[in-house]
Amino acid sequence: MIKVNAVGEVCPKPVIMTKKALKEIESGVVEVSVDNQTSKENVEKMAKEMGHTFETKEEGNVFVITxxxxGEKQENSSKEENIVISIGSDKMGDGEEELGKxxxxxxxxxxxxxxxxxxxxLLYNKGVLLxxxxxxxxxxxxxxxxxGVEILSCGTCANFYHVQDQIKVGTLTNMYTILERQMKAAKVIKP
Incomplete structure (x- = not known):
């Protein structure tokens, strides 16, 4: 049995920690401890999606998911495809700025x-700040x-926000390349 202590961890760490533990074993039991309803539900959902059985107990303020x-191989339906993540902001969603960041x-x-x-x-507009x-x-x-993931930041955006000399990962690019990457993508994901 592998025990995962995700008490005090916030999304997405409990799920990631659990996935890593499950990868370590061909078959067996992984016991995950979390201290909030959202993490409990996320770990349960992930286990269900992966085709594993689980049982949850509440021990005080901690949920223990077993x-x-x-040992059966799970179907891996993911095939390699050209997926592009397109990020145009330094936050996610339209709510509170602090939460978005x-x-x-x-x-x-x-x-x-x-x-x-x-x-x-792809990073453009305030996404270049990332x-x-x-x-x-x-x-x-x-x-x-x-x-092996290509990281491209919009050069015009970096200049606008005065960070063109502060880009620490990937390379600067232009709008034509940003458009080209999206047009050739099998899937564009915009968080």
Whole structure:
């Protein structure tokens, strides 16, 4: 049995920690501890989507999810395709700015842990700040680049925000290349 202590961790870490533990075993049990309803539901959903059985118990303020992985191979339906992630902001969504910045940081971190990676991450408008002034996202974008993901930042946008000399990951590009990458993509994802 592998025990995963995700108490105190926020989305998407409990799911990522659980996936890593499940990858370590061919079959067996992974016991995950989380301390909030959202993490509990996310881990349960992930286990169900992966075809594993699970049981959840509440022990005080902690949910303990016991996931059983059988030795049967799960179908991997993901095929390699040209996926482009297109990010035009330094936040995710239209709500509170502070929450939006937390969400985009979590999205990019989750992307580093994804089994299927995009071919390209496009950063434009305030999205270029993710490759320059935001250290956490710079670090995660570097991980993606090391794994073969092309990171492109709009040069006009970098100039507009005065960060053209501060881009720490990937390369500067132009709107024609940004358009070309999106037109050739099998799928464009805009968080």
């Amino acid at each position: 996931i059983t992985k059988s 937390i969400l985009i940081k979590g999205f990019i971190y989750a992307l580093t842990e994804a089994e299927t990676l995009p071919k390209t991450v 490759a320059s002034t935001f250290e956490d996202t710079v670090k995660d974008l570097k991980v993606l680049e090391e794994r």
